[in-house]
Amino acid sequence: MPSKLTSDKPIILPEQDLYNRVSFAEALAQQVSDLEHYESIVIALVGGWGTGKSSTLNLVRNSLERRKLRVLRFNPWLFSGTTQLVSAFFEELAAQFREQGSEKFLNVGKKLDGYGKALAPLRILPIFGTALGEGANTLQATAEIAKRIGGASDSSLEKQKQDLESLLQGVNERIVIVIDDIDRLRGEEIRDVMKLVRLAADLPNMTYILSFDRERVEQALGGAEVSGRAYLEKIVNVTFDIPSIRKSELAGALSRQLKYVLPESFDGENDFHYKAIFRDVLLPLIRTPRDIKRYINALPLRLSIASQEVAISDICAMEAIRIFLPDLFKHLADHVDLLTNVVSPPHSMLAARELETTALLEWIESSLPGPTEKPASPSISTLLIAPAAERILATAHRLFPQRIEKLRLEATSTLSELQTKDLAKKAYLKKLEHAQGRFEALQAYSGFNKKAVETILTLLFPVTTRLLSPPHAFGVYGEGALRSWRRDRRVAHPDVLSFYLETLLPGGVVPHQKFLKTYNKIQDPQSLQNELDSYSSDSFSIFLDRLIDYSREIGHDSIEPLLKVLYHQVNRRLVDADAVPGWSAESKLAELTRDLFHRFDSEEDRDRLATAVLGKVERLSMRSDFIRLVGRAEVGGNMLISEEREHEMWRSLLNEIESWNGEDSAGRNVLAAVELLAKDSILGLRCQQHFSNPFRLLLLLRNSKTDFPSMRGIFPSLPWERMENCLGKEFLRQQITAALQSYSAGLMHGADEIDFELLQLANRYVKGYRDDDNNICSH
Known part of the structure; x- marks a missing residue:
């Protein structure tokens, strides 16, 4: 990608033309060339800012020079801000005449120089008005004003002009004066340039080609009592617009x-x-x-x-x-x-109301005793126009008074929901109106x-x-x-x-190039593992979120090794200090897993994938979450695998819990796995049997204990309601009592005083203690 800036300079040569302006320039140059030598004319080339006026003017000049016409240039913008624009104009032209080489041009140059110096004091010369009169001779008006300001005499200016005209007639060839960038000047300077053109326009053998933005110049020439366009028409003989670009x-x-x-x-x-x-x-x-x-x-x-x-x-x-x-x-x-x-946003209000009213009507009809007793169904439009509650209740009361109470309660509840939806729609429409x-x-x-x-x-x-x-x-x-x-x-x-807008990534955003660098290593599990090891837990979570965007593009062969790496990363980070509670990586990984499993049409392929990935999921709670994710809808799953494979996984998970000896590798929150197993009556019964052993129950208590922050400090806490829901309230009461007795009798080998305090805490939960400040204060 080149860094060189493109110059804004106008083009000069025909081969540089990108917009087919050459033909226009050639035609204009031909018209100027065909003029009789003695004729003087002012031509305007007009166009808006940036339309290529200078480039077109250069093409015209190039064509004129190839036709052997004398072309002199004056750019008033180079002298902008000076008080001597009048003399600068004639001095510049005089210098260019002298550069032509021949004696006759040298003499014209000298005479132009003197004429300009004589006119230099006349910056106050108006373009039109009382000083000039509608049909006044320009030089006569100039001489008149010169007398008023004590400048050059009448005879001096008249004589100099006559001499200049005589010299120009002797040249016997057309001279073209090109004046560009007039519209870049200040308003006062635009008026000065137009004065100059007016003063020199009737010199023989001279053609002026002016380039400017018409609107800008007309605005500068206009005033309270006069039209800028009228002024311009008295100066310019013919106007050409820059050809529009297709x-x-x-x-x-x-x-x-x-x-x-x-x-x-x-x-x-x-x-x-x-x-x-x-x-x-x-x-x-x-x-x-x-x-x-x-x-x-x-x-x-x-x-x-x-x-x-x-x-x-x-x-x-x-x-x-x-x-x-x-x-x-x-x-x-x-x-x-x-x-x-x-x-x-919701559907249109009318469509939504039709759907809801239809559903309500269907409910009423389904609640009636039999088909012969059903009333005629009111039309949707009737229900929309009339107060729905009154119509429905009146019909029900007339035909089936024995069921009025049930109908009243059900209809009132349904209509209340309908009104709530209407309020939501109204709130949405109000927000929409504000956004519009x-x-x-x-x-x-x-x-x-x-x-x-x-x-x-x-x-x-x-x-x-x-x-x-x-x-x-x-x-x-x-x-x-x-x-x-x-x-x-x-x-x-x-x-x-x-x-x-800010040229700064918002907080918590992984740079796209860093993401792509990691994403491109998906086909190499070890390289991907090494790359992800360098991520912080927050960055890893954001990476997972971005990876979901690409879930449809990941190759089938890469899905299994990718999920194995990602579950390993989540497991590793859950024991890191920087993984805070509620860490979003787990939910992001679950969403990505679901999307990737949907990429396989065959249930057999999904079963195989689930078995392979589960083998790399180390924590018991994560294993149970994974089985639930891919399993039946009854447990909140997505039905991605066969029931047979799911049952195998649950049985395998229970076997692992039964062989669990409390080691940390199983991870925190083993209770989450127990909760899911308890949803199955047979597996739930096996869980109860397993935790009827006092020491096994103590292992679960150890794993489930957390800290509860209170105004009085940090206190140990147990998720007691969850434990009661999955193991049973009475079961826990009996087993905690038995565990305390076992500990007191010295029969619970491997337990210490800290464990005894944990069992006492569990016993307090059995008796009604809960994690709130009042209970803490009362114990």
């Missing part, structure tokens, strides 16, 4: 320039989003050749800063907004939430075509389609869309947009 030509030039600055690896031809950006963002905003240069000069720096975290297509779009819609761009930071928040107001205000900052800005924003930020009027499908985008946008590094994701 959109296809501008698009082609922009496309060619972009190829020089975009990375070679970027394939815009096959990037549909980039094509949409080019069509709907770049082309509407970039309207002149100068716009292209401004844009191409700015883009490489932004690409070098942001391309690792932001999609190249979105960088192209955002940079165009920054350059050409700066007022809109500076307000984007205040609207990140508006532009990126995904919502799931913000969106309208944001668009207004641009000062640009409203429809074009709307297209730009909805293309970059799809969620804003819900803010259009009427909304486009409510702009319904969910977590799946957010993941897709983050994976593709689109500014539609809040993290990506924030980075672009």
Whole structure:
């Protein structure tokens, strides 16, 4: 990617022309060449800022010189800010005449120099008005004003002009004076240049070609009592507009320039989003050749800063907004939430009401004793128009008074839910109305075509389609869309947009290049393991979150080794000090596991995968969570494996618990595994039998004990309600009593005083103690 900036200098040679201006320049040069030598004429070449006036003027000059015409140049902008613009004009022309070499041009140069010095004091000379009169001779008016200000005498100016005219007639060839950049001057200086042209316009054999922005010059020449356009028409004999550039030509030039600055690896031809950006963002905003240069000069720096975290297509779009819609761009930071928040708004109110009312009607009919006793069903429209509760209750009371109480309770409850939904819809619509107001205000900052800005924003930020009027499908985008946008590094994701606007990654975001470096090691489990070892627990959790975005792209052969590595990482980190309670990595891994299992269509393949991964899950609680995740819906699972394989896994887990001797390798929260096993009546009974041994129950108490923070300090705590739910309240009462007796009798080998205190704590729970400050204070 080249870093060299593109110069804003106008082109000079025909082969540099990108917009087919050569033919226009040739035609204009031919018209000037065909003029009779003695004719004097002022030609204006007009166009807006950045449309290529200077380049076109250079092409005209090039064509004139090839036709052997004398072309002199004067750029008033070089003398802007001086008080001697009048004398500078004639001095510059005089110098260029002297450079022509022949004696006759040398004499013209000398005479022009003297004439300019004589006119120099006349900066107050008006272009029109009472001093000149409508049909006054320019030189007569000049002499008149010269007398008033004590300048050159009438005869001196008249004589100098006559001598100059005589010399110019002797030249016997046309002289073209090109004056560019008039519109860059201050208003007063624009008026000075037009005075000069007016004063010298009737000199023989002279043709003036002026280049300027018509609107700017007319504004400078106008005043309270006069029209700038009328002034200009009295000075300029013929006006030509710069040929407009066809959109296809501008698009082609922009496309060619972009190829020089975009990375070679970027394939815009096959990037549909980039094509949409080019069509709907770049082309509407970039309207002149100068716009292209401004844009191409700015883009490489932004690409070098942001391309690792932001999609190249979105960088192209955002940079165009920054350059050409700066007022809109500076307000984007205040609207990140508006532009990126995904919502799931309800269906239209009418459609939702129809569905809910239909469901209510079906319920009423299903509650009736028999088909012969059912009342005629009221129409949906009737239920919508009338107060639904009164109609339903009145019908039920008339036909089936014996069931009125049940109907009343059920109907009231259902209608209450319906009203709650209506309130939710109203709240949503109120928020939507507020968001639409913000969106309208944001668009207004641009000062640009409203429809074009709307297209730009909805293309970059799809969620804003819900803010259009009427909304486009409510702009319904969910977590799946957010993941897709983050994976593709689109500014539609809040993290990506924030980075672009702040050039700083939001807190807790793994840089995209670091993520890709790790992701690319998926096929090499050991390298992946080593790479992930360098991650902090928080960064690892964020990596898992990003990995979910790519779950559909991971090869089938890589899924098993990948899950083995990830479960090993989670197990290792759960014993690290930096893994805080509620660590999100476990839930992220569960979501990723579910997505990856769904990649296999065959239940046999999923069974095989589950068995292989479970063998690498070390902690008992994690093993039970994994079995639940892939197992039956009754235990909160996703039914990813066969029932037979699931039962095998639960039995295997119970065998491990039965052989567990309390070692730390099983991990904390073994109770979680017991809870899931207890959902099965047979396995639950085996759990009770296993923990009827006092020492085994003590191992479970040890593993389950945590600390409870209180105003009075930190106290030991047990998840007693969970234990009662899975093992039984009466079972625990009996077993805790038996364990205390066993300890007192010296029969619980391996137990110490700390264990005795734990058993006493459990006994207090049996008697009603709970973890709150009042109970702590009372014991």
